[in-house]
Amino acid sequence: MKNLVAFFLMIFITGPVVSQNRYQYPFKTDKAFNKSLSEIVHECGFDSSFDAGEDGHLKISLAVIDLNKKQPVIGGVNMDSFIYPASVYKMYVAMEILKQVIERKYSLYKSYVVHSPNDVDHSSEISWDPRKLLRNGDTVTIQYLLDLMITRSDNSAANCLIDVAGRSNINKTMHQYGWYGSEVTRKFLSRKYEDQGFDTIRSTVTNARHAAEFMYLIQSNHLVNPWVSKKMKVFLGQQLDTTKLSTGLPASAMFYHKSGWWSYFTNDVGIVDDGKVKYIIALFTPVEEDNARPRMKMLSQKVYELMRKKYREN
Numbered sequence: 001m002k003n004l005v006a007f008f009l010m011i012f013i014t015g016p017v018v019s020q021n022r023y024q025y026p027f028k029t030d031k032a033f034n035k036s037l038s039e040i041v042h043e044c045g046f047d048s049s050f051d052a053g054e055d056g057h058l059k060i061s062l063a064v065i066d067l068n069k070k071q072p073v074i075g076g077v078n079m080d081s082f083i084y085p086a087s088v089y090k091m092y093v094a095m096e097i098l099k100q101v102i103e104r105k106y107s108l109y110k111s112y113v114v115h116s117p118n119d120v121d122h123s124s125e126i127s128w129d130p131r132k133l134l135r136n137g138d139t140v141t142i143q144y145l146l147d148l149m150i151t152r153s154d155n156s157a158a159n160c161l162i163d164v165a166g167r168s169n170i171n172k173t174m175h176q177y178g179w180y181g182s183e184v185t186r187k188f189l190s191r192k193y194e195d196q197g198f199d200t201i202r203s204t205v206t207n208a209r210h211a212a213e214f215m216y217l218i219q220s221n222h223l224v225n226p227w228v229s230k231k232m233k234v235f236l237g238q239q240l241d242t243t244k245l246s247t248g249l250p251a252s253a254m255f256y257h258k259s260g261w262w263s264y265f266t267n268d269v270g271i272v273d274d275g276k277v278k279y280i281i282a283l284f285t286p287v288e289e290d291n292a293r294p295r296m297k298m299l300s301q302k303v304y305e306l307m308r309k310k311y312r313e314n
């Protein structure tokens with residue numbers, strides 16, 4: 001009976017992936033754009049299959065959306081390939097929390113008491129951030145948890161907010177935008193501490209297309225509504241991790257983004273805005289952080305130069 005309950009719970013959460021119609025996005029495709037991105041991926045040494053341990057050999061997933069034309073153009077490499085997003089999927093959680101605030105289910109300033117086993121962090125994801133680690137019994141606000149989860153990528157805050165939002169609610173909203181397969185299935189803790197039914201479910205995965213679409217909806221003020229979109233952009237603009245794609249951008253560029261890193265996986269997703277040069281980039285790699293960072297810097301530089309060139313040609 002326990003296994004049967006877990007099975008139906010999984011179906012409820014993940015949904016029928018294949019049969020659903022996708023949300024209609026206004027993107028064009030361009031073969032030349034895809035070719036240019038493929039060449040960049042090759043030049044940066046990202047065009048191989050990488051050993052990701054128990055997950056086997058995996059390839060990167062990259063998507064870029066050119067926002068400099070009247071109709072946005074999407075391109076990429078392995079855009080639809082699912083991969084472990086690490087902390088990037090915290091942005092999906094934040095979306096649902098803000099949606100529920102708009103629905104007046106609670107206020108951003110509602111008090112929340114942290115309970116174990118959600119308080120998993122033993123060190124700060126950003127070593128120089130002065131905010132203390134969350135501990136069992138701490139009383140904080142929803143706003144504070146959102147800030148910690150996005151800007152510091154705090155796992156304890158994410159676990160608390162997954163409980164507040166409810167995984168089924170998060171995924172119902174995600175399905176409205178066509179992000180089947182990218183459902184939030186797990187908290188950031190050991191399976192032995194998961195709620196019944198979630199202790200055996202698959203790990204969370206996503207792909208570059210879904211993450212890029214998410215950022216596009218924020219940029220166009222269509223993620224739930226303008227208020228949610230703008231609040232998300234504020235949090236993403238205060239991201240403290242600037243060690244990945246940020247390193248390849250000029251100082252004049254604003255990068256609204258969410259990064260994630262764990263074990264074999266190093267990822268970064270965001271909106272680049274350098275005045276007239278605007279684009280979205282989503283990069284997921286099955287490469288350990290130390291090895292991924294210099295390649296991510298090079299890829300970010302090359303994509304920026306490509307987008308600047310495309311802007312000048314418009």
